[in-house]
Amino acid sequence: MFSWLGTDDRRRKDPEVFQTVSEGLKKLYKTKLLPLEEHYKFHEFHSPALEDADFDNKPMVLLVGQYSTGKTTFIRYLLEQDFPGMRIGPEPTTDSFIAVMQGVVEGIVPGNALVVDPKKPFRKLNAFGNAFLNRFVCAQLPNPVLESISVIDTPGILSGEKQRISRGYDFAAVLEWFAERVDRIILLFDAHKLDISDEFSQVIKALKNHEDKMRVVLNKADQIETQQLMRVYGALMWSLGKIVNTPEVIRVYIGSFWSHPLLIPDNRKLFEAEEQDLFRDIQSLPRNAALRKLNDLIKRARLAKVHAYIISSLKKEMPSVFGKDNKKKELINNLGEIYARIEREHQISPGDFPNLRKMQDQLQAQDFSKFQPLKSKLLETVEDMLANDIAQLMVLVRQEESQRPTQMVKGGAFEGTLHGPFGHGYGEGAGEGIDDAEWVVARDKPMYDEIFYTLSPVDGKITGANAKKEMVRSKLPNTVLGKIWKLADIDKDGMLDDEEFALANHLIKVKLEGHELPNELPSHLLPPSKRKITE
Numbered sequence: 001m002f003s004w005l006g007t008d009d010r011r012r013k014d015p016e017v018f019q020t021v022s023e024g025l026k027k028l029y030k031t032k033l034l035p036l037e038e039h040y041k042f043h044e045f046h047s048p049a050l051e052d053a054d055f056d057n058k059p060m061v062l063l064v065g066q067y068s069t070g071k072t073t074f075i076r077y078l079l080e081q082d083f084p085g086m087r088i089g090p091e092p093t094t095d096s097f098i099a100v101m102q103g104v105v106e107g108i109v110p111g112n113a114l115v116v117d118p119k120k121p122f123r124k125l126n127a128f129g130n131a132f133l134n135r136f137v138c139a140q141l142p143n144p145v146l147e148s149i150s151v152i153d154t155p156g157i158l159s160g161e162k163q164r165i166s167r168g169y170d171f172a173a174v175l176e177w178f179a180e181r182v183d184r185i186i187l188l189f190d191a192h193k194l195d196i197s198d199e200f201s202q203v204i205k206a207l208k209n210h211e212d213k214m215r216v217v218l219n220k221a222d223q224i225e226t227q228q229l230m231r232v233y234g235a236l237m238w239s240l241g242k243i244v245n246t247p248e249v250i251r252v253y254i255g256s257f258w259s260h261p262l263l264i265p266d267n268r269k270l271f272e273a274e275e276q277d278l279f280r281d282i283q284s285l286p287r288n289a290a291l292r293k294l295n296d297l298i299k300r301a302r303l304a305k306v307h308a309y310i311i312s313s314l315k316k317e318m319p320s321v322f323g324k325d326n327k328k329k330e331l332i333n334n335l336g337e338i339y340a341r342i343e344r345e346h347q348i349s350p351g352d353f354p355n356l357r358k359m360q361d362q363l364q365a366q367d368f369s370k371f372q373p374l375k376s377k378l379l380e381t382v383e384d385m386l387a388n389d390i391a392q393l394m395v396l397v398r399q400e401e402s403q404r405p406t407q408m409v410k411g412g413a414f415e416g417t418l419h420g421p422f423g424h425g426y427g428e429g430a431g432e433g434i435d436d437a438e439w440v441v442a443r444d445k446p447m448y449d450e451i452f453y454t455l456s457p458v459d460g461k462i463t464g465a466n467a468k469k470e471m472v473r474s475k476l477p478n479t480v481l482g483k484i485w486k487l488a489d490i491d492k493d494g495m496l497d498d499e500e501f502a503l504a505n506h507l508i509k510v511k512l513e514g515h516e517l518p519n520e521l522p523s524h525l526l527p528p529s530k531r532k533i534t535e
Helices: 021-039 052-056 071-079 123-133 160-164 171-181 198-206 226-243 265-283 285-317 324-333 335-346 356-363 376-403 445-452 464-474 478-488 498-512 528-534
Strands: 060-065 097-102 107-110 136-141 150-153 184-190 214-219 252-254 461-463 495-497
Touching (some): 021 052, 021 285, 021 376, 060 071, 071 150, 071 184, 214 265, 226 252, 226 265, 252 265, 285 324, 285 335, 324 335, 324 356, 461 464, 464 498, 478 498, 495 498
Parallel strands (some): 060 184, 184 214, 214 252
Antiparallel strands (some): 097 150, 107 136
């Protein structure tokens, strides 16, 4: 059990005691940030109020992509199990948002029932109306993967003539709502159709400010040749560069995420490596969940502060009696100048301000006379939360991480390559010869022995200086050669005998072939004469 005690006696008569990070976040939000949000109508402009379920829920992964890019198949691949409501086909089959979550028995919970369940983090979706709720379900099933994460499947984003048909709800706004609450956003692309439709472009722009959560998957890459794959990858990066406005290159995983044979197996090793990287990223979500929620609360607090300054500035400029309508139009048109003034007066970064055009549109329907003037006490409370409380809570996050066992997503496709000969890199690099009865280094030992006896061995060993002369010929950096030396000098006498020298050369070959060196020498690489020493 952990305790976090408040330090400012002037603020609190009785110090707060938080048992967990989740409890601390809930308390800080309700007592310090929520009053500011309510006072300045934050929820009407930006995001609905957070609830306990938003802080308690498991990490969520949101899948977004055009129709037939393999979103539903991707979930089926991860779970290694069908889920209720699943439909897969080349046409736009998934026409609903499906929250795939852990449940005792298989079943579907419809949207209208889902948004009244206080244990689920979806209650505020009620604001999008029946047109959306009729297209929102929760698929529950017992599955080991879902014990650690939940997955949100989305309708395929339409292209061409299809996107003219109205969905009946604000699709981009719904995705933005989910983006604020999920831990990872995966954009899926089909290697055969990279065109980014107007609706998809609008969706990606709606996900702005969540680029840190975004990953891109280039799916169905086994259906094209290597040369074409290079061109497709380049075209995808070019298209994304025009829409995702970040100085960093967004991470793209290439592969074929389904359980069928590869059509063109030329890039099998690449696909395996990319899959392992993506799986590691998803598996880390439970471990980083508390930190993500803390980060999102900080982003929300910064936006709420800026929003308060904007609303109070508009209130201050409004006349008390006559000319309210004309003044309102003038203020909306000059909102950019108000942004600039607030930025100068309060030293706020331009990146903290909401989108100018969107804010202007939202202000059209507001009654400025009902806005509140600046209330310093509310802002000071949030400032204090950001400066002191959050820093204290960060300590508790680290304590919880160190005390808990490693939290990782388990089961399903995550288990398939963990153990046995189908694990990534099994039998390659330093793992070569792991199942052989003979010492794998012995194959090339005669060649290494010839070099060894030219280095003036004394009593069957060569000095470190003589070994260095030969090892530096590999042109590997000293840091790598130093690690190889530590692994090869098994008896730690500062010299190498013929077996240790052969082992050092074998590890150099492993590194030159592009594989990573092990931190500890695997048992199958131990020279036969040294195996008793290490036992």
